[in-house]
Amino acid sequence: MLLPSWAHASLLQGETLDRVADAAAWVVLVVAPVVVIGLFWMVHILPEKIAEKRRHPQVKAIQALCLLSLVFGGWLWPLAMVWATARPVLPARRDDDGAAPSPLPPPPSDGDPAVGEHGALHARLTGQAEQFEQQLARLRAHLRRLEQEDAAAADKPGPAAQAQWRPDDAAAGMPAIDRKG
Structure with a gap:
């Protein structure tokens, strides 16, 4: 019976194998946690970004809930997401001067390509x-x-x-x- 004299688990040998192992260790210990934390943070502030985009009147409260969710291990994140995507039950957010914003869209400018498309609707409303x-x-x-x-x-x-x-x-x-x- 013939047995192989050399069994190789890697294509690399010697010093090259050590360098690749050192680089992989740095990636696993430094780069991967930074990427994972960044992705976790981006997903965690998603309800806040949705609330800002929808001009939700309770953006600050949703932001606070997102931060609290970080402290409580993400258990509050689903609540923040539901709150951000739900229709607000309070009056609309006030402008800086205290007046309620108009429910109508602002009038389009002359250079706006949407003037022809939405101008008639805006005039009718x-x-x-x-x-x-x-x-x-x-x-x-x-x-x-x-x-x-x-x-x-x-x-x-x-x-x-x-x-x-x-x-x-x-x-x-x-x-x-x-x-x-």
């Missing part, structure tokens, strides 16, 4: 917003007139002045108008 504001002003004026007429009618004697509406009676199923007489 702006016109509708102005119409709604005018209608709201008319309704408020009408409400003021009705309140003034109601106050004037309450000063006059007669059946309209004698009728009183009591919310507790209406809730109890009793007639809403009680005629005094």
Whole structure:
């Protein structure tokens, strides 16, 4: 029976094998942890970046939750991701001057290629917003007139002045108008 006289586990021998082993040790001990920590950090701040992109009103709280998640071993990260992607329940973020941002997109500039595509939509939405504001002003004026007429009618004697509406009676199923007489 013939046995091989040399068994080689590596293609490299001697000093070359030592250099390759030293380089691999440096990669494993220094480069790999830096890359893993960098990737971990990038994934960990992903909810914060999503919240900033969506202009979430609670960006600072989501950022704090991401940092707390680092302390607690990543257990809070799913909560931060859900919070960042969920629709906000609080009012929209305020601008620096304290005014709420307009729900309409800003008007496009003349050099913007989207003027033709979105310009008509922007003009239509702006016109509708102005119409709604005018209608709201008319309704408020009408409400003021009705309140003034109601106050004037309450000063006059007669059946309209004698009728009183009591919310507790209406809730109890009793007639809403009680005629005094």
